[in-house]
Amino acid sequence: xxxxxxxxxxxxxxxxxxxxxxxxxxxxxxxxxxxxxxxxxxxxxxxxxxxxxxxxxxxxxxxxxxxxxxxxxxxxxxxxxxxxxxxxxxxxxxxxxxxxxxxxxxxxxxxxxxxxxxxxxxxxxxxxxxxxxxxxxxxxxxxxxxxxxxxxxxxxxxxxxxxxxxxxxxxxxxxxxxxxxxxxxxxxxxxxxxxxxxxxxxxxxxxxxxxxxxxxxxxxxxxxxxxxxxxxxxxxxxxxxxxxxxxxxxxxxxxxxxxxxxxxxxxxxxxxxxxxxxxxxxxxxxxxxxxxxxxxxxxxxxxxxxxxxxxxxxxxxxxxxxxxxxxxxxxxxxxxxxxxxxxxxxxxxxxxxxxxxxxxxxxxxxxxxxxxxxxxxxxxxxxxxxxxxxxxxxxxxxxxxxxxxxxxxxxxxxxxxxxxxxxxxxxxxxxxxxxxxxxxxxxxxxxxxxxxxx
Amino acid sequence: xxxxxxxxxxxxxxxxxxxxxxxxxxxxxxxxxxxxxxxxxxxxxxxxxxxxxxxxxxxxxxxxxxxxxxxxxxxxxxxxxxxxxxxxxxxxxxxxxxxxxxxxxxxxxxxxxxxxxxxxxxxxxxxxxxxxxxxxxxxxxxxxxxxxxxxxxxxxxxxxxxxxxxxxxxxxxxxxxxxxxxxxxxxxxxxxxxxxxxxxxxxxxxxxxxxxxxxxxxxxxxxxxxxxxxxxxxxxxxxxxxxxxxxxxxxxxxxxxxxxxxxxxxxxxxxxxxxxxxxxxxxxxxxxxxxxxxxxxxxxxxxxxxxxxxxxxxxxxxxxxxxxxxxxxxxxxxxxxxxxxxxxxxxxxxxxxxxxxxxxxxxxxxxxxxxxxxxxxxxxxxxxxxxxxxxxxxxxxxxxxxxxxxxxxxxxxxxxxxxxxxxxxxxxxxxxxxxxxxxxxxxxxxxxxxxxxx
Numbered sequence: 001x002x003x004x005x006x007x008x009x010x011x012x013x014x015x016x017x018x019x020x021x022x023x024x025x026x027x028x029x030x031x032x033x034x035x036x037x038x039x040x041x042x043x044x045x046x047x048x049x050x051x052x053x054x055x056x057x058x059x060x061x062x063x064x065x066x067x068x069x070x071x072x073x074x075x076x077x078x079x080x081x082x083x084x085x086x087x088x089x090x091x092x093x094x095x096x097x098x099x100x101x102x103x104x105x106x107x108x109x110x111x112x113x114x115x116x117x118x119x120x121x122x123x124x125x126x127x128x129x130x131x132x133x134x135x136x137x138x139x140x141x142x143x144x145x146x147x148x149x150x151x152x153x154x155x156x157x158x159x160x161x162x163x164x165x166x167x168x169x170x171x172x173x174x175x176x177x178x179x180x181x182x183x184x185x186x187x188x189x190x191x192x193x194x195x196x197x198x199x200x201x202x203x204x205x206x207x208x209x210x211x212x213x214x215x216x217x218x219x220x221x222x223x224x225x226x227x228x229x230x231x232x233x234x235x236x237x238x239x240x241x242x243x244x245x246x247x248x249x250x251x252x253x254x255x256x257x258x259x260x261x262x263x264x265x266x267x268x269x270x271x272x273x274x275x276x277x278x279x280x281x282x283x284x285x286x287x288x289x290x291x292x293x294x295x296x297x298x299x300x301x302x303x304x305x306x307x308x309x310x311x312x313x314x315x316x317x318x319x320x321x322x323x324x325x326x327x328x329x330x331x332x333x334x335x336x337x338x339x340x341x342x343x344x345x346x347x348x349x350x351x352x353x354x355x356x357x358x359x360x361x362x363x364x365x366x367x368x369x370x371x372x373x374x375x376x377x378x379x380x381x382x383x384x385x386x387x388x389x390x391x392x393x394x395x396x397x398x399x400x401x402x403x404x405x406x407x408x409x410x411x412x413x414x415x416x417x418x419x420x421x422x423x424x425x426x427x428x429x430x431x432x433x434x435x436x437x438x439x440x441x442x443x444x445x446x447x448x449x450x451x452x453x454x
Numbered sequence: 455x456x457x458x459x460x461x462x463x464x465x466x467x468x469x470x471x472x473x474x475x476x477x478x479x480x481x482x483x484x485x486x487x488x489x490x491x492x493x494x495x496x497x498x499x500x501x502x503x504x505x506x507x508x509x510x511x512x513x514x515x516x517x518x519x520x521x522x523x524x525x526x527x528x529x530x531x532x533x534x535x536x537x538x539x540x541x542x543x544x545x546x547x548x549x550x551x552x553x554x555x556x557x558x559x560x561x562x563x564x565x566x567x568x569x570x571x572x573x574x575x576x577x578x579x580x581x582x583x584x585x586x587x588x589x590x591x592x593x594x595x596x597x598x599x600x601x602x603x604x605x606x607x608x609x610x611x612x613x614x615x616x617x618x619x620x621x622x623x624x625x626x627x628x629x630x631x632x633x634x635x636x637x638x639x640x641x642x643x644x645x646x647x648x649x650x651x652x653x654x655x656x657x658x659x660x661x662x663x664x665x666x667x668x669x670x671x672x673x674x675x676x677x678x679x680x681x682x683x684x685x686x687x688x689x690x691x692x693x694x695x696x697x698x699x700x701x702x703x704x705x706x707x708x709x710x711x712x713x714x715x716x717x718x719x720x721x722x723x724x725x726x727x728x729x730x731x732x733x734x735x736x737x738x739x740x741x742x743x744x745x746x747x748x749x750x751x752x753x754x755x756x757x758x759x760x761x762x763x764x765x766x767x768x769x770x771x772x773x774x775x776x777x778x779x780x781x782x783x784x785x786x787x788x789x790x791x792x793x794x795x796x797x798x799x800x801x802x803x804x805x806x807x808x809x810x811x812x813x814x815x816x817x818x819x820x821x822x823x824x825x826x827x828x829x830x831x832x833x834x835x836x837x838x839x840x841x842x843x844x845x846x847x848x849x850x851x852x853x854x855x856x857x858x859x860x861x862x863x864x865x866x867x868x869x870x871x872x873x874x875x876x877x878x879x880x881x882x883x884x885x886x887x888x889x890x891x892x893x894x895x896x897x898x899x900x901x902x903x904x905x906x907x908x
Contacts, residue, residue, distance in 0.1 A: 001522065004529040007461045068455065075458040076541075076832050087530075087604075105559065107832030109871070149829050150541075169874035176828050176877055374630050375603050378530050378561030417563070417871035420623035423630055 002086060006248035008079035013071045018239040020274040020346060021232065022062035023281040028232075028349050029320040029452075032307060037451035040317050048217050048225045052122040056233040062278075064236065073117045073150060077106040078240060082248035088376040089396070096399035097254060098392060100412040101245045101272060102379070108173070110337075110382065110414030111268045112143035112228050115237035119226045120147035129222040130154035134184065134209030137163055137336025138170025139382070139414060140228035145179030156223070158184035158212045161204035163336050170418050184209040191215050191313040205329045206340045211313030218315070229265025230310060230321075230344045238271025245272060245409060246279075256287060256409035258395055262387035263291040263300060263358070264337045266344030272411035274346075277355050289356035291347065292391035294366070296434035297330040299323060299343045300351060300358035304445070307452030308342060318449055321348040325444025331434040333363045334422035335383040337414075341444070361390045362433035367426040369393050370416070382414035383422050456540060460702035462533035467525045472693040474728040474800060475686065476516035477735040482686075482803050483774040483906075486761060491905035494771050502671050502679045506576040510687040516732075518690065527571045527604060531560040532694060536702035537866075542830040543850070550853035551708060552846060554866040555699045555726060556833070562627070564791075564836065564868030565722045566597035566682050569691035573680045574601035583676040584608035588638065588663030591617055591790025592624025593836070593868060594682035599633030609633035610677070612640065612666045615658035617790050624872050638663040645669050645767040659783045660794045665767030672769070683719025684764060684775075684798045692725025699726060699863060700733075710741060710863035712849055716841035717745040717754060717812070718791045720798030726865035728800075731809050743810035745801065746845035748820070750888035751784040753777060753797045754805060754812035758899070761906030762796060772903055775802040779898025785888040787817045788876035789837040791868075795898070815844045816887035821880040823847050824870070836868035837876050 021028055030039035042054045056064060085098040103111035123131060131148055135141030141157040148155035157179050164171065164183040171181045184204050185192035191211035195202050217225035227234060249255055259276055261269030273289045280287045293300050299322045308323040310316035323342040330339040350356050370386035381389060392410045399406050425431050475482055484493035496508045510518060539552040557565035577585060585602055589595030595611040602609035611633050618625065618637040628635045638658050639646035645665035649656050671679035681688060703709055713730055715723030727743045734741045747754050753776045762777040764770035776797040784793040804810050824840035835843060846864045853860050870877065879885050
């Protein structure tokens with residue numbers, strides 16, 4: 001028998017998160033106060049986030065210990081399996097060895113619970129009663145809902161309206177976990193009311209939903225805000241993925257030549273890639289790391305590296321990131337998790353330093369790749385993950401041409417069970433490729449704040 | 455850390471299927487020709503089934519070797535994890551130890567691929583070009599679709615109309631695997647046309663869909679029929695579940711006092727229970743085995759043990775089973791996989807011999823149990839599996855009362871990602887408990903064939 005899966009026992013769950021900030025050859029630019037243009041301190045973030053998470057956000061320690069209570073909760077689904085995609089390799093007739101890390105094995109079906117349970121834990125320890133957050137396609141909202149249920153916290157989720165209407169099943173999952181789910185923009189908040197006044201039919205965006213969730217947390221001392229993407233501590237929590245993958249590849253007697261992940265906010269990509277990038281920075285090596293994003297929302301490949309707000313209503317501090325402009329509302333393509341105007345500062349910084357590269361694919365070629373993957377491997381991926389797959393297939397095809405037996409490690413960040421309408425539309429020929437929305441992006445970029453961007 | 459998951463490597467996939475027929479204290483009653491009332495032989499089944507599968511259907515060998523090609527394919531998802539449901543135990547405040555075998559880890563989300571890939575394999579070996587089959591909720595159809603894709607066979611699925619209309623996402627999954635899905639009753643077949651003539655609005659049933667799929671196979675020599683339930687060889691293929699669970703419990707230092715599974719056609723129940731029942735028959739012991747079925751379709755608890763047809767149009771041979779009558783169309787409750795008029799002959803025989811017991815729960819208490827499970831463990835179960843969970847919670851509560859720390863092993867046969875409408879309806883208070891449909895069943899039973907039932 002040829003081995004397909006590489007499995008690790010519960011007690012192999014990593015005991016520390018890996019922090020790439022410790023190994024960056026130059027430090028991450030500071031986060032700025034949008035009113036003064038001065039670097040902010042932990043105190044400025046305290047109304048929104050639990051203290052321990054703020055500590056992790058600014059830490060430059062290389063390893064941050066994972067409390068045993070969190071490892072115990074992670075064991076509900078971790079370590080996730082590493083698969084060798086032998087059937088896909090055969091279908092592609094490639095000498096490349098393709099390994100995928102299967103984050104869809106979590107109860108919510110994606111990598112998102114890896115950080116949701118951590119954030120719920122630290123908030124619970126601090127006596128917080130309620131978590132407010134936002135969700136796009138619903139993967140984060142359901143993960144946060146489950147995490148809050150595990151730690152007996154209330155959970156309030158602002159869900160981007162277009163997803164709220166199109167994805168009742170994700171909503172049902174959140175509600176099964178006991179979360180409250182509100183369509184965003186809503187009448188609950190000043191930010192929501194203002195947007196609805198200007199545009200009652202507004203389909204919503206992640207940036208808007210973040211504004212609502214942040215506002216609620218800022219105004220209620222028993223409520224704190226949680227974010228499932230972009231922030232340093234979120235990326236930190238995801239590094240269990242890459243650490244596990246390294247051990248699993250060791251079982252297989254392999255080490256990656258190329259690591260591939262899809263990027264929306266950057267967290268699943270960072271989760272698999274950062275431990276390997278850190279190792280390369282410390283020990284050297286030939287690793288290539290490729291971020292794959294949608295052509296219709298190309299923050300890494302087309303967005304400049306600038307200071308920008310994380311949300312639409314400009315309630316957040318300014319962070320330096322590749323951005324399409326905080327007022328940019330991406331077209332309605334079928335990868336809700338990748339529809340965000342900015343990229344994680346740490347991923348943006350890694351790109352700038354040449355520690356990774358970025359590429360973009362449109363949705364039709366992504367879905368074609370996802371269907372090819374499903375036919376070969378059985379698993380039907382989330383539309384977001386299809387971007388990682390099309391990137392992988394592209395690299396495997398290059399190996400076929402060159403005859404090189406490279407080892408490719410890809411993060412399969414989630415399953416598509418709650419996204420089947422997208423597959424129906426794809427098969428019915430209803431999907432189209434969106435043009436790069438040049439004008440909208442130019443307009444949104446024209447509105448960038450001046451601080452930090454002089 | 456308290457261990458949550460017990461994992462086995464790929465090469466621990468069982469090397470043989472276990473056949474309870476070898477250990478039954480009295481033999482299974484023969485299958486009868488409905489025209490003559492005489493036992494049928496393998497030749498009678500040859501137009502419908504691959505020869506190797508017919509051989510397994512009638513075999514009384516204890517162990518039947520699993521070809522390496524099949525073990526290699528099973529490795530795409532097996533061995534499935536065994537979980538200790540520690541969080542559920544705590545929520546129930548029970549001294550019982552609850553272990554669940556997680557069959558939802560397969561790419562199609564249930565135990566069904568365990569036999570689908572085997573049936574596809576043997577048909578492919580025999581030169582068959584196309585498989586016809588039926589599906590209720592869609593779990594079997596998607597599994598057969600994937601299996602046919604793996605072995606390069608065409609796949610034609612007759613899907614019960616009410617599910618076809620209500621579950622477009624299951625259909626989309628089948629189509630992603632390249633299967634063709636037809637709403638049943640259809641105009642494709644004589645059986646379908648006859649039923650539509652009498653009742654153009656017929657919502658369909660598994661019995662009807664089976665008639666259509668069987669008819670297509672009988673009339674086309676390149677097509678054979680596959681069934682995902684009830685038959686001896688189907689139950690045989692599922693015994694990998696129980697064999698793995700036995701090894702995994704050994705890792706945990708435990709052995710079950712009680713085994714629980716939900717029963718529709720009986721295959722997931724048999725899969726987990728039969729290897730343990732066989733061991734008890736050979737070596738003795740105190741094991742209790744509990745089959746849990748829906749009150750609205752109570753073949754085991756209310757249906758007599760009689761010879762009956764497997765389908766509505768009476769194209770199949772007669773098998774001896776607990777049956778509600780082959781013309782009984784169950785009410786439209788939300789567990790499509792449990793809406794079948796009969797029970798597997800081997801499960802029926804085991805019940806008659808006292809090797810297992812049977813109990814029934816209605817859908818409201820099943821959903822309540824499923825939601826409680828999701829809140830504790832994260833995983834949202836299929837409505838079918840909720841029946842196994844309500845039975846488990848009931849036993850765990852008995853342990854709380856008696857103070858006994860019994861070991862309960864339950865088969866969690868699938869996830870509910872494609873059944874979220876049922877959870878929406880449940881939370882909205884739209885589900886109701888169906889009365890035991892006494893009159894309909896009496897009428898259906900009045901039509902039982904006379905052969906074998908004298």
